[in-house]
Amino acid sequence: MxxxxxxxxxxxxxxxxxxxxxxxxxxxxxxxxxxxxxxxxxxxxxxxxxxxxxxxxxxxxxxxxxxxxxxxxxxxxxxxxxxxxxxxxxxxxxxxxxxxxxxxxxxxxxxxxxxxxxxxxxxxxxxxxxxxxxxxxxxxxxxxxxxxxxxxxxxxxxxxxxxxCGVMAGIGAAINTGAITRGRSIAVIGCGGVGVAAIAGAALAGASPVIAVDIDAKKLAKAKEMGATHTVDSSQVDPVEEIKRICAQTYDGADGADVVVEAVGRPETWKQAFYARDLAGTVVLVGVPTPDMKVPDIPLIDVFGRGGALKSSWYGDCLPSRDFPMLVDLYRQGRLxxxxxxxxxxxxxxxxxxxxxxxxxxxxxxxxxx
Structure with a gap:
C-alpha cells in the first residue's frame, strides 16, 4: 500500500x-x-x-x-x-x-x-x-x-x-450510435465538450451539412473550428425550422437532418431534436438528464408517422480497446x-x-x- x-x-x-x-x-x-x-x-x-x-x-x-x-x-x-x-x-x-x-x-x-x-x-x-x-x-x-x-x-x-469520457461520448454518439457517414446530414444541439466532439466526429466521417446549435456565440465559434458547416443561434431563431431550411438547401426535399444529436439532456431540446430530423431520421440522446426529467408530450402518431429511431448513447457506444487506439492514431496523423x-x-x-x-x-x- x-x-x-x-x-x-x-x-x-x-x-x-x-x-x-x-x-x-x-x-x-x-x-x-x-x-x-x-x-x-x-x-x-x-x-x-x-x-x-x-x-x-x-x-x-x-x-x-x-x-x-x-x-x-x-x-x-x-x-x-x-x-x-x-x-x-x-x-x-x-x-x-x-x-x-x-x-x-x-x-x-x-x-x-x-x-x-x-x-x-x-x-x-x-x-x-x-x-x-x-x-x-x-x-x-x-x-x-x-x-x-x-x-x-x-x-x-x-x-x-x-x-x-466526454470526447469519446461525443464522437461515438455521431459515428457509433448515429451511424453518421458521408452523404448524410447531422445537427448537434448543445455545443459543450460532448457536443463539439460529436461535431468533430461527424466532420471526420464526412457528413454534410454539419449543423451546430447553441445559444452561446463562443461555443458556436468553437463548433465552427471543429468542423461545423453551419451554426444556429437558437436564442434568435427557431432551431427546428432553421435546421430544416439548411438541410433542404443541401438535399432537395429534405425535411430535417438525417441524424440529430441532443447533447444538452433536457426535455425541451430533446423535443427539438425529435422534430428537427428528416423522415426516418435518427435522434441520439447523449446529454445527461436529471432523474426528475420526463419525455416531453409528443403525439404518438408523430412517433409512428416520422419513423426512424430514437436512441440513447451510453459512452458513445464505444469499445475502448477498439476505438481509443484508432482515435489516437487519427490524432497523431493530424486528422482529429x-x-x-x-x-x-x-x-x-x-x-x-x-x-x-x-x-x-x-x-x-x-x-x-x-
Missing part, C-alpha cells in the same frame, strides 16, 4: 478537498496507474452535487491518461510502463450482451475489487467511491486492469486522456484535433475554479496535470 494526494468530495455540495489517500497494491485483475493528466468533466460536478448517488466520499476524476506502475497476478494485457487511457467500460466477457457480441453494451463492466481509503484524520480508513470506477484526480489510482487501454506513448497525455479540446492545464488545487468556469461556458475542458 502507498499514500498519495487526491481530490475528494466529502459531502454533498461542499467544496472539494485535497487529502491523502491509501492506494492498495494491485490484487488479481487490478493495476495501479500513475496519473499524468485528468480532464474536469461535468460528471465530476454531478458527483459532488449528489446528482449520481450519495455514496460519499467520492474520489473524483475519470478522464485520465497515465502510466501503469504495477499489476496484480494474472494480468497479461498491460504491463508496468505502458502508457494508457483509462476507461469505464472494462468488458466482462460473460454477460448476455458480451456473449451475443455486443461488448459495447456490457452489463457488468469491471472495476477494482479493493477499495482506496482516506489515510488521515477522524475518517481514516473510510472507503472511497471512485468516480465511474476510476478516481483519477490523484497522483495514483487503483483500477481494474481492463480499464487500462494502451495507446501510442508519443501522444500528448492531456489531449488523449479526454477520450476517457484533440488538442483543441484542452482549454487550459491546471493543478489539483484548481478544480473548484474549473467547476465555476464550466458553469459559465468558458472552457471545453480544464485538464489537471499531475
Amino acid at each position: 502507498q499514500q498519495v494526494k487526491a481530490v475528494v468530495a466529502m459531502a454533498k455540495g461542499a467544496p472539494v478537498e485535497i487529502v491523502t489517500i491509501n492506494v492498495p497494491d494491485p490484487g488479481p485483475g487490478e493495476a495501479v496507474v500513475k496519473v499524468l493528466t485528468c480532464g474536469v468533466c461535468h460528471t465530476d460536478l454531478h458527483y459532488r452535487e449528489g446528482g449520481i448517488n450519495d455514496d460519499f466520499p467520492f474520489l473524483l476524476g475519470h478522464e485520465a491518461a497515465g502510466v501503469v506502475e504495477s499489476v496484480g497476478p494474472d494480468v497479461t494485457d498491460v504491463a508496468p510502463g505502458d502508457f494508457v487511457v483509462l476507461n469505464w467500460r472494462a468488458v466482462c466477457g460473460e454477460c448476455r450482451a458480451c456473449k451475443r457480441g455486443d461488448l459495447h453494451y456490457c452489463f457488468a463492466t469491471h472495476n477494482a475489487t479493493q477499495k482506496m481509503t482516506l489515510a488521515e484524520g477522524d475518517l481514516a480508513g473510510t472507503e472511497l467511491s471512485p468516480a465511474l470506477g476510476i478516481g483519477a484526480f490523484a497522483e495514483k489510482t487503483l483500477v481494474a486492469a481492463g480499464q487500462c487501454t494502451k495507446v501510442d506513448p508519443d501522444a500528448r497525455a492531456a489531449a488523449v486522456g479526454l477520450l476517457g 484535433d484533440l488538442d483543441a479540446f484542452v482549454t487550459e492545464e491546471i493543478g489539483l488545487g484548481d478544480i473548484e475554479a474549473a467547476f465555476d468556469k464550466m458553469h459559465h461556458g468558458d472552457v471545453l475542458r480544464s485538464v489537471v496535470v499531475i
Whole structure:
C-alpha cells in the first residue's frame, strides 16, 4: 500500500478537498496507474452535487491518461510502463450482451475489487467511491486492469486522456450510435465538450451539412473550428425550422437532418431534436438528464408517422480497446484535433475554479496535470 494526494468530495455540495489517500497494491485483475493528466468533466460536478448517488466520499476524476506502475497476478494485457487511457467500460466477457457480441453494451463492466481509503484524520480508513470506477484526480489510482487501454506513448497525455469520457461520448454518439457517414446530414444541439466532439466526429466521417446549435456565440465559434458547416443561434431563431431550411438547401426535399444529436439532456431540446430530423431520421440522446426529467408530450402518431429511431448513447457506444487506439492514431496523423479540446492545464488545487468556469461556458475542458 502507498499514500498519495487526491481530490475528494466529502459531502454533498461542499467544496472539494485535497487529502491523502491509501492506494492498495494491485490484487488479481487490478493495476495501479500513475496519473499524468485528468480532464474536469461535468460528471465530476454531478458527483459532488449528489446528482449520481450519495455514496460519499467520492474520489473524483475519470478522464485520465497515465502510466501503469504495477499489476496484480494474472494480468497479461498491460504491463508496468505502458502508457494508457483509462476507461469505464472494462468488458466482462460473460454477460448476455458480451456473449451475443455486443461488448459495447456490457452489463457488468469491471472495476477494482479493493477499495482506496482516506489515510488521515477522524475518517481514516473510510472507503472511497471512485468516480465511474476510476478516481483519477490523484497522483495514483487503483483500477481494474481492463480499464487500462494502451495507446501510442508519443501522444500528448492531456489531449488523449479526454477520450476517457466526454470526447469519446461525443464522437461515438455521431459515428457509433448515429451511424453518421458521408452523404448524410447531422445537427448537434448543445455545443459543450460532448457536443463539439460529436461535431468533430461527424466532420471526420464526412457528413454534410454539419449543423451546430447553441445559444452561446463562443461555443458556436468553437463548433465552427471543429468542423461545423453551419451554426444556429437558437436564442434568435427557431432551431427546428432553421435546421430544416439548411438541410433542404443541401438535399432537395429534405425535411430535417438525417441524424440529430441532443447533447444538452433536457426535455425541451430533446423535443427539438425529435422534430428537427428528416423522415426516418435518427435522434441520439447523449446529454445527461436529471432523474426528475420526463419525455416531453409528443403525439404518438408523430412517433409512428416520422419513423426512424430514437436512441440513447451510453459512452458513445464505444469499445475502448477498439476505438481509443484508432482515435489516437487519427490524432497523431493530424486528422482529429484533440488538442483543441484542452482549454487550459491546471493543478489539483484548481478544480473548484474549473467547476465555476464550466458553469459559465468558458472552457471545453480544464485538464489537471499531475
